Amino acid sequence: MGNTSHGRLIFTVEVDAPEDLAVDAARADALLTVRARPAGEAEERPGDGKAGHGPRHAEVLIMDRSQSMAASGKLDEAKKAVSAAIDTLRDGTLLGIVAGDHEATVIYPPPGRPLAPVDQHVRQHAKHQVAAQVAQGGTRIGRWLTLARDLFDTSTGSDTVCHAVLYTDGKNEHETPEQLANAVRGCADRFTCDARGLGEHWHRSAIRAVTEGLHGSAAAVLDVPDLTEDFVRLMQDAQQLVMPRMYLALSLTDRFDLGFVRQTRPVQVDLTDQRQERGAEIHIPLGAWAAGAHQYHVSAHFEPESLPLNHRVQAATITLRTEPPAGQADRPMCTDERVLVVKRRSSKAFVIPVSANLTRVEAERELRFAMQDCADAHERGDSALADAKLRQALALAEQLGDARRLRLLRAMAQDGHDGKPVVRPGVSNGQIQQIGLDATRTGPVPDDPVDADTGPRRDTGVCPNCHRPLVAPDAKFCEPCGAKIGAEGAG
Known part of the structure; x- marks a missing residue:
């Protein structure tokens, strides 16, 4: 399993990868389950960076103080949430607070000073600055993030766990999506950031x-007073982070190219564009880590004719790496290397075994797109398409046994004239944003993914082009390779 201790955590990598490939297959897929557990019961708690107490933590709290926050007491509730977050931080945590509108301002610590180690005096002064904020201006999230990055850069080293959290109640109207994307790229691999949509008028995009680029959690807080409880929990979770930066390291052999790397649990995120070339390896940033588990879908592409028939061929080696100590260039390994091996079979008649876990991953991806398409169609006013996508999402959630997403979908549905589910009239913008946002949330990794219940088995057939399982019996195209499925079917 690749069980290796690295300082504060012991890492395990499990690989679910069918070895046999069809004669005309052009990709090899693997589902990686990465688990981390504490290295020993004698470990001291993380927090203040002292010897034996784990890494130093730095936290930047980002407040939306735009003019829209003045309505319905939202800014007052947000101040309570930020103050509660400050009270939750352990002594010694480095603290900064950014107030954002269409500009960004550091409201704590005072100008020109580094992040402040939390103590009772710091808490009191920081909360005083939070309470003094007045709603004004617009929203420009990229500027907020850039200022948070600058705060981290002036006060922290490579061994510091840097974490930020922000909320916003409105649309990001003072910058383009491209400007926000550029700001996120400028912060990538520097800190992680959780983000919350507050109330009814924000947009999930x-x-x-923010969260996909900065490895954070995303959620809707529709009832504004709930933000306090949420922020307290986020601070508690952030203080459990003990590895500042982790990387999935892939070394592909000559015949293979990286197709994609996608996180599949607990949240679906495409990580391919975050790749870093490090000598002979490709490193995929995974953010900061605490004890827990994540799953990743890795796909390597190749020309079928490049592989000899009926011979085992090494496609890639897989390991985890982490941030090197100060003054060192090489990222140390956190697990033993795992090897991905494939065998191209000579006959189309050979029965290719199918990974139930990879099949479920594709079905969960289809559910995500159905939910997001439903939200998009509703926003455009295309009620027919929104209703169709809602029904598709409901069916997939039921087949997968996904109780959480099924509950969200049913909350926005009602029976239409023909008895089929339709989007309920009067569904709020907040609910639509929540559906689109939570579409990517798949839940925690099962304790044993190999033996876990992968949901009801469906005879979905296989694609005649890539021989991967289809995600539904009536699929019109193959999601992995994009091939159209003709009237003759794929099964």
Whole structure:
């Protein structure tokens, strides 16, 4: 399994990868389950960076103080949430607070000073600055993030766990999506950031851009008073982070190219564009880590004729790496290397075994797109398409046994004239944003993914082009390779 201790955590990598490939297959897929557990019960708690106490933590709290926050007491509730977050931080945590509108301002610590180690005096002064904020201006999230990055850069080293959290109640109207994307790229691999959509009038696109690029969690807080409880939990979770930066390291052999790397649990995120070339390896940033588990879908592409028939061929080696100590260039390994091996079979008649876990991953991806398409169609006013996508999402959630997403979908549905589910009239913008945002949330990794219940088995057939399982019996195209499925079917 590749069980290796690295300082504060012991890492395990499990690989679910069918070895046999069809004669005309052009890709090899693997589902990686990465688990981390504490290295020993004697470990001291993380927090203040002292010897034996784990890494130093730095936290930047980002407040939306735009003019729209003045309505319905939102800014007052947000101040309570930020103050509660400050009270939750352990002594010694480095603290900064950014107030954002169409500009960004550091409201704590005072100008020109580095992030402040939390103590009772710091808490009191920081909360005083939070309470003094007045709603004004617009929203420009990229500027907020850039200022948070600058704060981290002036006060932290490579061994510091840097974490930020922001909320916003409105649309990111003072910058383009491209400007926000550029700002996120400028912060990538520097800190992680959780983001919350507050109330009814925000849009999920900005929240997703932040959290997918900065390895954070995204959520809707529709009832504004709930933000306090959420921020307290986020601070508690952030203080469990003990590895500042982790990387999935892939070394592909000459015949293979990287197709994609996608996180599949607990949240679906395409990580391919974050790749870093490090000598003979490709490194995929995974953000900061605590004890827990994540799953990743890795796909390597190749020309079928390049592989000899009926011979085992090494496609790639897989390991985890982490941030090197100060003054060192090489990222140390956190696990033993795992080897991905494939065998191209000579006959189309050979029965290719199918990974139930990879099949479920594709079905969960289809559910994500159905939910997001439903939200998009509703926003455009295309009720027929929104209703169709809602029904598709409901069916997939039921087949997968996904109780959480099924509950969200049913909350926005009602029976139409023909008895089929349709989007309920009067569904709020907040609910639509939540559906689009939560579409990517797949839940925690099962304790044993090999033996876990992968949901009801469906005879979905296989694609005649790539021989991968289809995600539904009536699929019109193959999601992995994009091939159209003709009337003759794929099964």
